[in-house]
Amino acid sequence: MMHRLPFYKMNKPARGSLLGIEHLRDEEILGLLKLARRMNPLKARPLLRNKRIVLLFYEASTRTRSSFEIAAKSLGAITTLVQSSGSSIEKGESLLDTAYTLRAVGADAIVVRHPAAGAPLLMAKHLDIPVINAGDGMHEHPSQALLDAFTILKHKRSFKGLQIAIIGDIYHSRVTRSNCHLLSRFGAKITLCGPPEFVPDVAATLTPGLRITRHVEEALRGADVIMLLRLQKERLAGQKIQLQDYIARYQMTAARLKLARRDAIVMHPGPIIRGLELTAEVADGPQSVIIDEVHNGVPTRMAILARALGKAS
């Protein structure tokens, strides 16, 4: 029988939870990447047969939601989607009451996306089942960082010494926070690039060795990996950014791409806005791996779910 804990006494998150990259151990990250390489959605063993996985989405999502769902189903799990609209969340149910409810209907794991930073951790501290963070506010998006790392390793031998340029709205980006935690830990050299509204000086404190530049040319010169970010209009909250000015200074064009190494890859967590942070030419060009990232999301999330439910053998 599950019981509710008084709020000043909380659990540790259940084994297999994935709340962020920051507090993962190196071998956990490498283990997940290794497992992801062995996952094939088209011929997977039903490792998670009869497991019930709830996809709890408080924010819009195309890629993350569908790939978690396909990943779960490829492994034989039963999935249920709960979204804020059309559920009791709309009626004002608290996050923890929703969590207890989903546990009570028999969830074996919960994949949660939430607009508030730290929401998955809060759930994990009050549940005895694994919680997987599918993006929490501006905090982390660990499955995206893992699939990005997976994608990079398909094109580059290792992370060590890689020059990585991350360009755009860093401040609002949970993908960037997770990517910085993952990539800088394995020796990549990361440069953050954008105007001060998007790349505040404090961003450099996130991980050791982060560099900041306001000039896209400087970020691109010699880069092995270019990560672009969407301007997150839904999180801008009153900030006035001149789009035309941003395009002029930071848009990834074919001409600018030439500054990077010839074998540089162009990444983007999506959704992309053609004509804003990048031109259609770059998005569809030979160096773009944007669609590969989406594709790699499925085996990566299969690995995450298999690990979560203890089937990572």
Added chain:
Amino acid sequence: MPNNKSKARSLLITGGHVIDPASKVNAPMDVLLREGRVAEIAQPNKIRGGADEKYDARGLIVAPGFIDLHVHLREPGQSYKETIATGTAAAAAGGFTSICTMPNTAPVVDTDEWVGWLQNPERGAVVNVFPIAAATRSSRGSSLTDFAALQRAGAVAVTDDGKPILDDEIMRAALRLGAELNLPVVQHAEDTRLTENASMHEGATSFRLGLRGMSSAAEAGIVDRDVRLAQQTRESRLHVAHLSTSDGLKAVRRGKRAKARVSCEVTPHHFTLIDENVGEYDTNFKMNPPLRSASDREAMLVALADGTVDAIATDHAPHAAHEKQVEFERAAFGITGLETALALAITKLHRDHKIPLTRIVELFTSGPARVFDLRGRGSLAQGSFADVTIFDPRKRWTFEAAKSRSLSRNTPFDGWQFTGKVVATVVGGRIVYRTD
């Protein structure tokens, strides 16, 4: 207010070491309380005649009753968080004999009726309650309340705590009207136009956690403006609530140097904790103003030591579990603080930072009494009110939130080991709290 009149009983406190900064006393003394007043204070064994009751204070510090300038009691309207009875019981356990209550209740305390209601003996207060009334109607920041009527009813100051007065003209008018009545205007200094959706201090920790931050500038800008306005009207009295930033402190210092009537308070959590202590979204570390940077905390320690700060105030802000057990960004601001204030002051300020006990007692007694003109309080001089706090500065103990007398448990200090503990609290000559 507790009924302190008609006290036929007398209480003799013997063998203690009296620290009374208001009277410049720091020596072994006996204290006789009779009929709600300090009847006599004299060297050990010099007080003749008996007393109905004796308190053996050997090895203990005997101080004027502590005064807290900043307490949220949640009545009227939110008695599920705290009542006047439970909040004052927590105050007594923390050594506070007088507390000043904030008006942001439901409804807001903006009329003389509500000021009277708060002080009605039916509320069950066990320590003295001094209401601070709203400065503007419903604390909406647009039209001033009737300061004179509020003052006559017993309000000791006015404030729109939590909803700072941003409009320059309204703040100027409040300070001017306050000046005519000798009534302090208390400001929660936060430019809320700059802190929308923010839930902690802006810095490396907020960036790492992906939380929107409140900049130091949002506090300092308002303190700076208020000090300038206070300087424009000589008699106006500005009190800066829960000062937390080094930049805000600079503005206070400038005002004090210019001889403006500016005072300020600092909370125990702001001299103890910093933004990094939020850890992984611990909502018991979420309050407003937020925990600041290490250098801001250092600045508070310096100002507490050098006399710039007038008072330690708790900003005791109880909240129910369901208001804290939510996403960090959605959690209520505030922590309880009445029962841990002295222990934090002794542990952090005295033991760790070598601030003398006399200064600490001043920050809890004569300092706050002066800020709100609480006549006869904050001193053990003969004729003062018989409010006494007795504490053991060396006692080691562990605070357990579950045993708190407050209705709420939202404290970051659960399980903390402290040095220094209140052992008895006397209000109007009557012992309202004692440990065994």
